[in-house]
Amino acid sequence: MNAHHVKYLLVGGGLASSSAAQAIRGIDPDGEVLLVGQEIVRPYHRPPLSKEYLRREKSRAELFTHGGDWFEHNRVALRTGRRAARLDIARSSVTLDNGEIIGYDQLLLATGMSPRPLEVPGADLPNLFYLRTIEDAHQLHKAVDKAHAEGRPHEAGARTGPRGRAAVIGAGVLGVELAASLTQLGMSVDLLAGHAWPWDKFAGENTGRVLAAFLEKRGVRVLADARPLRLEGDGRVQRVAMPDGKIIDCDFAVAAIGAVVHRELLRGTPIAAEKAILADAYCRTNIPNVYAAGDCAAVFDPLFGKHRLLDHWDNAAVTGALAGRNMAGVKEQYSAVNTFFSDVFELTLNGWGEARQVDRRLLRVPPGAANGNGSPPDLIEIGIAPDGRIAQVLALGHAGEDDLLRELVARRVNVNGREEKLKDPSTPLGELLA
Ligand SMILES: Cc1cc2nc3c(=O)[nH]c(=O)nc-3n(C[C@H](O)[C@H](O)[C@H](O)COP(=O)(O)OP(=O)(O)OC[C@H]3O[C@@H](n4cnc5c(N)ncnc54)[C@H](O)[C@@H]3O)c2cc1C
Known part of the structure; x- marks a missing residue:
């Protein structure tokens, strides 16, 4: 089949790809962009699937990352319901599951994850x-x-x-x-x-x-x-x-026992991967002109000095956009503080940082918080690395101090000798940043 060639080929039909498409268009108004996704619908947000959408409080139309005409207006070609089946690094091309070959100048791998299957007898039963x-x-x-x-x-x-x-x-x-x-x-x-x-x-x-x-x-x-x-x-x-x-x-x-990265496309390629595709702080893989972002990628995070697989909404948006900008010629490093959120009944959780570096955790409970009597928990958990620096912050409830809490992680504040003060809600958090 004849090869079609595009400047930017985005493989994966999720938030990371759609963020990349938007970022590319912010810089390069003309370069041909093609987004290939194996689901039949255009990119959508997954968080509501377990929350408002599951509870039928949000409609299907509200899930999509962009309105139906956004892709057309921005000349981002969409090929949904199509799987990228083979990647040929030497030829800079991807073969789709219908045999179509697409050549690219720049390729983004944003194939996401799928649920980890439960492996017990009976797991094949239909419901x-x-x-x-x-x-x-x-x-x-x-x-x-x-x-x-x-x-x-x-x-x-x-x-x-x-x-x-x-x-x-x-x-x-x-x-x-x-x-x-x-x-x-x-x-x-x-x-x-x-x-x-x-x-x-x-x-x-x-x-x-x-x-x-x-x-x-x-x-x-x-x-x-x-x-x-x-x-x-x-x-x-x-x-x-x-x-x-x-x-x-x-x-x-x-x-809901975890998820595994879609990495079938890497088969037979020299792209470096462990559990996820390894990318540097610019979202570049070890192969020139091949980028990776979102759930399928472990992007190098300078703040924690390592590659991190972060399967969160914010990370897909941030790394997708970063990859897009870099593919379009900007040279920009990952500089975010990773963040994630969850909603459980009327409780909100916000988290920043790296749980794997946490050695000890302390709780800071705001005065008047009624934890334990059935009202939603209200507390801050601060995870401290062995060297005394803050590695992770979790906020249950407690809306309003997000910027401060993120900053504690961003600055990797050292709390050696100040842990008792940190626990004491009468000590303003801002004092730790001074
Ligand atoms: C139910 C649910 C609730 C969530 N809630 C939260 C939350 O509250 N907070 C939070 O921070 N995060 C949440 N997340 C995580 C967040 O949604 C993901 O991190 C985000 O969707 C990742 O986006 P992505 O584009 O990297 O990957 P995905 O969204 O997985 O998109 C990748 C797409 O590419 C397709 N694809 C894979 N291989 C190929 C191929 N070879 N060819 C073509 N297409 C391919 C996949 O089928 C998929 O459609 C939730 C996830 C789920 C599933």
Whole structure:
């Protein structure tokens, strides 16, 4: 098939690619841009899929990163429903799954991730769900409706009253959000945390336990150290069997146990990758004119002196745009403080920094915060590296001090000898920055 050639080829149909397209157009009004995505829809935001969209508070139209005519007006060609199947570095070309060959001057790899599959017997039963795409969210909508109509009663043995039980497997950011949203949709939910507390990968025990207590108050049953042995049922998941013999009845299960990078396109290429594609602080891979951004990339972060795989919305927007600008000829380094957010019932979480460098954590609880009585938690968790410098800050609730909290991480403030002051909410945080 004849090769088509573009100046900028963006592979991946998510936020990172769409941010790159926008950034390129901000600099280069004319260079041909082609965005290839394997989903049939144009790029959209995924965070609402586990929140407002799942709860039917937001419409499908509100998910998209850009209005339908943005791509046309900005002359960004969209090839959706098409997978990039092969990358030929020597020829600077990508072959699509229909055999079409696209040559490029600059290539962006922004292929994102897909859910890590649950590997237990019964995981192939049809109503074990994952959540990554709009289509996945539709499947969950259907499962919720069916469970309400003909599922298990919330009260075992009851003939009347609400119906529908779900088991959520995994208590990271996504699992916790799913448990909250499904509960808000009127489901009775068991949240199976693989470790001693939810959010264990990035939050300390105290914060995790405060969160677990909050979830319980809101009706979610939180099971700690609960990794399923197998899923059971007659042609569909009806029970989750636990190693201790406990059986959790459900109408469906959702697994949220992490995600893996789409890296099939790297096969046979010399592009350096570990869990994710390695990119320098300019989002360049080890191959000239090939960039990587978003969830599929581990971009070098000068603040922490290492490559970091950050599968968060903000990172996809920031690195996508940065890659786009650099592809269009700017020479700009990553200089952001990574940030992520989550919403759980009426609780908001904001986080900055690097959990893997945290050696000890201290909590700062604002005066009057009513943690523990059912109101949403309000606290700041500060993660300190072995050398005394702040590595991570988590803010549960506590809107308003975001800039200060980000700055504590940005400056890697050394709190050696000042930890007691830091814990004391009467010490203004700004004092630490002085
Ligand atoms: C349900 C959910 C809720 C989330 N909530 C939050 C949140 O509250 N806060 C937060 O910070 N982050 C959140 N995130 C994470 C955030 O959405 C992601 O970090 C972001 O979507 C990553 O964007 P991306 O463009 O890098 O990758 P993706 O969004 O994964 O997009 C990549 C796209 O490329 C496609 N693709 C892959 N391979 C190919 C190929 N070979 N050819 C063509 N196309 C290909 C994929 O199918 C996909 O459509 C959430 C994610 C999910 C799934």
